[in-house]
Amino acid sequence: MNLVNLTLLLKRQLKEQSQLYLLGSLVLFGLLATLFLIVHHWRDSFGGAVQNGVFLIGLFGSGGIFTATMFQEFSESAKGIWLLSIPATAAEKIAAAILLSGFAFLVAYLGIYYLTDGLYTLLTYQKYGTTPLNLFRNGFYWLVCAYFLFNGIILLGSVYFTKLSFVKTLLVLLLVLVFLNYANNFLMGIISGIPNINSSTPLSGFQFEHQGENIYVNLPENIDSISNIFARAVLPLIFWSITWLRFREKEV
Amino acid sequence: MIQLNNFCYRYSRNQELFRGLNLTLQSGQIYGLLGKNGAGKSTLIKNIGGLLFPTTGQVQVFGQESRLRQVNFLKDIFFIPEECYLPNLTVKEFIQVYAPFYPNFDLTQYQSYLDLFGIAPSRKLRSLSYGQKKKTLIGFALATNTRVLILDEPTNGLDIPAKGIFRNMIKDAFKPDRLVIISSHQVRDLDELISSLIILDQGKVLLHAAKDEILQRLIFGISPASLPETAVLYQEKSPAGWPYIAKNTSGQKTYLDMELLFNALLENNAALQPMFTTNPKIPAYELS
Numbered sequence: 001m002n003l004v005n006l007t008l009l010l011k012r013q014l015k016e017q018s019q020l021y022l023l024g025s026l027v028l029f030g031l032l033a034t035l036f037l038i039v040h041h042w043r044d045s046f047g048g049a050v051q052n053g054v055f056l057i058g059l060f061g062s063g064g065i066f067t068a069t070m071f072q073e074f075s076e077s078a079k080g081i082w083l084l085s086i087p088a089t090a091a092e093k094i095a096a097a098i099l100l101s102g103f104a105f106l107v108a109y110l111g112i113y114y115l116t117d118g119l120y121t122l123l124t125y126q127k128y129g130t131t132p133l134n135l136f137r138n139g140f141y142w143l144v145c146a147y148f149l150f151n152g153i154i155l156l157g158s159v160y161f162t163k164l165s166f167v168k169t170l171l172v173l174l175l176v177l178v179f180l181n182y183a184n185n186f187l188m189g190i191i192s193g194i195p196n197i198n199s200s201t202p203l204s205g206f207q208f209e210h211q212g213e214n215i216y217v218n219l220p221e222n223i224d225s226i227s228n229i230f231a232r233a234v235l236p237l238i239f240w241s242i243t244w245l246r247f248r249e250k251e252v
Numbered sequence: 253m254i255q256l257n258n259f260c261y262r263y264s265r266n267q268e269l270f271r272g273l274n275l276t277l278q279s280g281q282i283y284g285l286l287g288k289n290g291a292g293k294s295t296l297i298k299n300i301g302g303l304l305f306p307t308t309g310q311v312q313v314f315g316q317e318s319r320l321r322q323v324n325f326l327k328d329i330f331f332i333p334e335e336c337y338l339p340n341l342t343v344k345e346f347i348q349v350y351a352p353f354y355p356n357f358d359l360t361q362y363q364s365y366l367d368l369f370g371i372a373p374s375r376k377l378r379s380l381s382y383g384q385k386k387k388t389l390i391g392f393a394l395a396t397n398t399r400v401l402i403l404d405e406p407t408n409g410l411d412i413p414a415k416g417i418f419r420n421m422i423k424d425a426f427k428p429d430r431l432v433i434i435s436s437h438q439v440r441d442l443d444e445l446i447s448s449l450i451i452l453d454q455g456k457v458l459l460h461a462a463k464d465e466i467l468q469r470l471i472f473g474i475s476p477a478s479l480p481e482t483a484v485l486y487q488e489k490s491p492a493g494w495p496y497i498a499k500n501t502s503g504q505k506t507y508l509d510m511e512l513l514f515n516a517l518l519e520n521n522a523a524l525q526p527m528f529t530t531n532p533k534i535p536a537y538e539l540s
Contacts, residue, residue, distance in 0.1 A: 005323070005353075012349045016339045078337035081303055087326035087353045248321075251304045 001095065005088040009096035012086075017069070024066070025112060032058050032116040040124060051120070051133040052140055055113055059106075059147055066105050067154040068166035070097040071247075075163055080252035090247040094155075098240055102151045106144075145232035152239025159246045192217070203227040253278055254300055254400070254431065259309035261295055261455075269295055269455040272309070279399065280428040281462075284446035285435040286514055291452040293435040294334075297402050300433070301331040313400055327354060330393040334405040338385050344373040346392070356397035365391030365421065383414045390418060394425040401432045407441040419445045439510040449510065451517050458517045461528045463508055469527050471500045472509045485523045486516035497524070 014021070032054060039050040046053075073079035086093070117132050124130040135141045157169025184200045192206075198214075200206030204227060205218035219227055254277040261270040269292045277283055287293045298304040299311050302318035302325065311318040316325040341349060343366065351357040366373065369387050371380065380388060386409060393401055407415050422432060422445060436442055449466065451459040459466075470485070475494045479487060487496035495512050517524055 002323070008349075008352055015345055015349050016341060019340075076337070078333050078335045081301075081331060081333050082337045082339075084303060084321065085301070085326060085329075085331055086350075087323050089323055090321070249305075252298075 001091055002088070005092045006096055006099075009086070009088055009092060010099065013070075013096060013100055020069075024062070025108065028058065028062050028109070028112050029116060031062075032113060033119070036116060036120040040120070043128075051117060051130075052143075055117075055133055056143060058113060059109055059144065060150055063101070063105055063109065063147055064150065064154050064166065064170070067097075067101040067151050068158050068169070070101050070155060071158040071165075074159065074250070074252070075165070077252050080250075084250065084252060091244055094240065094244045094247055097155060098151070101155065102148055102236075106147060142228050142232065145228075148232055148236040149239070152236040152243065156239050156243045156246065159243050159250060203231055253314060255310075255312045256299075257310045257312070259299070259311060260307045261292075261299060261304070262307045270306075271455065273455075273457065275450075275457065275460065277431060277433070279431045281448045282422065282426060282432040282434065282446045283448045283450055284439070284442045284510070285433055285450045285452065286439055286442075286510070287437065287452035288518070289437060292455045293437075293452055294404055296452065297331070297404055297433055297435050300400075301329060301402055302326075303331065328398050329400040329402065330396055330398045331402045332386075332389055332393055332404065332406060334408055336386055336389045338377040338380075338389060340378055341376070342373065343371060343375050343377060343388065346377055347373075350392070351396075354396040354398065358395050358397055361397075361425070362391055362395035365395065368417070368421075382409050383411060386410060387414060387417065387421075390421060394421060399430055401430065402435075403433070404435045405437070406434060407436065407438055415441055439514055443510065449513075451514060453518060458521055458525060459513075459528060465528065466513070467500070467505050467508055468503075469500055470513075470524075471498050471502070471504060472496075472506045472512060473498070486512070486520050488512070488515060499527075 035054045035057065039046040039054060043050075071083070073083040083093070114132065121130050121132050133140075135144060153173055154166065154169055157172070158165045161168045180202050181200070184202045185197045185206070188197050188200050188206045189195060194208050197206050197208045203219075204224065205216060207214055207216050209215070218224060254275075256273055256275040259270055259273040259275070260268070262268045285293050285297065295304060299306055300313065300318055302311075302321045305319040313325060313329060316322055316328075318325065339346065339349075347359070347362065351359065351362075365387070369384060369391070371384060371388060377385065377388065386406070390403070390406065393403075406418060410418060419441075422434075426432065434442055434446065446463065448462045449459060450457060473496055474490075474492060475487070475496055478489075478494050479496055484496040484498045487494050495509060497509075497512060497516050500506075513524075
C-alpha cells in the first residue's frame with residue numbers, strides 16, 4: 001500500500017465530487033430536519049426513541065447511497081476503463097473508497113446529524129425535555145457500528161453489479177435477510193426444541209411465546225460481545241476483502 | 253514490447269474470438285490495427301491494456317502481465333477508448349489531480365497542446381465539445397509519456413482539421429522507445445501515420461507487416477480498365493477506375509492503399525498472405 005497513491009486517490013475523489021458532496025450534505029441536512037419535523041408533528045404516533053430512529057434511517061439511507069457512488073464508474077464502460085487505468089493498485093483504490101464511504105462519511109454524518117438534532121433539541125427541550133442523542137446509551141453504538149457491515153455489502157455490490165448496483169444490492173440483501181430469518185428460526189427450533197419461535201436475530205438471540213408471554217433468549221453477555229465484534233468488525237473486513245478480490249478481477 | 257503468447261479469448265463457452273494467437277509488437281512502431289466491426293480489435297487492445305483477461309494464454313507488456321494491472325504497468329500504458337471520459341474538473345484541476353500518477357508527465361508538453369487547441373486551463377472539461385475533449389485527452393495521454401499508447405477509434409467524431417491535428421500530435425510526440433497502437437476501421441485516417449499494419453478478421457491476424465515490407469513486396473496502382481487476373485493479385489472497381497495490387501517485381505515504391513489492401517485480404521487472403529512472413533522485419537520509424 002503506497003500512501004502517496006492513496007492520498008492522490010482521495011484527492012481525486014474529493015476534487016471530482018466536491019460539488020456533489022456539498023449539495024448532498026445540504027440535502028441530508030434538509031432530510032434529517034424533515035424527519036425530525038415529521039416525528040415531532042406526529043409525536044403521538046412516534047413513541048420511543050425517535051432520535052435513534054432518525055439517526056439510523058439517515059445513516060443507512062444516505063450512507064448506502066454515498067457508498068454506492070464510490071465505484072459508480074463501472075456503470076459506464078468509458079468511466080470504468082478510466083478508473084481501472086489509474087496507476088494505483090486495487091487495494092489502494094478499495095482503501096480510498098472505504099476511508100471515504102466508511103469512516104469519513106460517518107464523521108461527516110455525525111456532524112450533520114448533531115446539527116439537526118441540536119436544532120430539534122433546542123426547539124423541543126423546554127416543552128418535552130428532549131436531550132441530544134447519546135450514542136453510548138443502551139449500547140446504541142453497536143447499531144451504528146453495523147454501518148461498516150452495510151458499507152462492505154454495498155461496496156461489494158457496486159463492484160459486482162454493473163447497472164443499478166445499489167438497487168440490486170439492496171434487493172439481494174433483502175432476500176438474504178428474509179432467508180436468514182427463516183433459516184435462523186428453523187435452526188433455533190432444532191437446537192432448542194422450541195416449536196413456536198416467532199423471531200430471531202442471527203448471532204444474537206430469539207423470541208418465542210410461552211403461555212401467552214413473550215420470552216426473549218439472548219446470548220450470554222461475553223459471547224454476545226464477541227458476536228457483536230464479529231458482525232461489526234470481522235464481517236466488514238471479510239466483505240471489504242471480497243470487494244478487493246472482485247475489483248482485481250473486474251473487466252470492462 | 254508487447255507479447256501475446258497462445259492467446260485465447262472467449263466471450264462465453266460457445267463464442268470464441270481468439271484461439272492460440274501469438275503476436276509480438278515492438279517499440280519504435282506505430283501500429284495500425286485494422287478490421288471490420290466485430291473483428292476483435294477492441295477485445296485485443298483491451299486485453300493488452302489489462303481491461304479484459306485472456307481465457308487462456310498470456311499478454312505481456314514490457315514483461316509485465318497485463319491482467320495483473322500492477323502499478324508500474326499502469327504507469328507505462330495509456331488507453332483511450334472510443335467513447336472517452338473526462339471527469340468533472342477544469343483543465344487545471346485535471347492536471348493537478350491526474351498528472352502526479354504519471355512519473356514522466358511533461359507539463360510543458362501538455363501546455364503546448366492546450367495552446368494549440370486554444371483551450372484555457374480554467375475551462376471545465378465537460379463544457380468542451382466532443383472533438384476538444386478527445387484532443388485534450390490525447391494530449392494528456394501523450395504528455396504522460398507512457399511507453400505504450402493505445403487508441404481505440406481515435407478519429408471517430410473528429411472533424412477534418414482535427415484529424416490532421418491528431419496525426420501531427422502523434423507524429424511529433426513519437427519516440428523510438430514508444431509503442432503506439434491505433435485501432436480503427438477508418439483506414440484512410442491512418443495514412444502517413446502508421447509504420448506497421450495488423451489486419452484482423454474474425455479473431456485471426458490476416459496480416460502483420462511493416463509498411464516498408466508491404467511496399468517491397470506489393471505495388472499499388474490504378475488502371476483505367478480491368479486488368480487480366482494473371483497480372484494482378486487483386487483489383488476492384490471504383491469511381492476513378494480499377495485500383496489493383498500486384499507483385500512488386502520491379503522494386504518500385506508506390507503509395508500504400510490500405511483500404512485496397514484491407515479489402516484484398518478479406519476477399520483474396522490466400523493469394524496475399526503467403527507473401528508475408530509471420531515475423532515481420534521492423535524498420536526504424538522515420539520522423540518526418
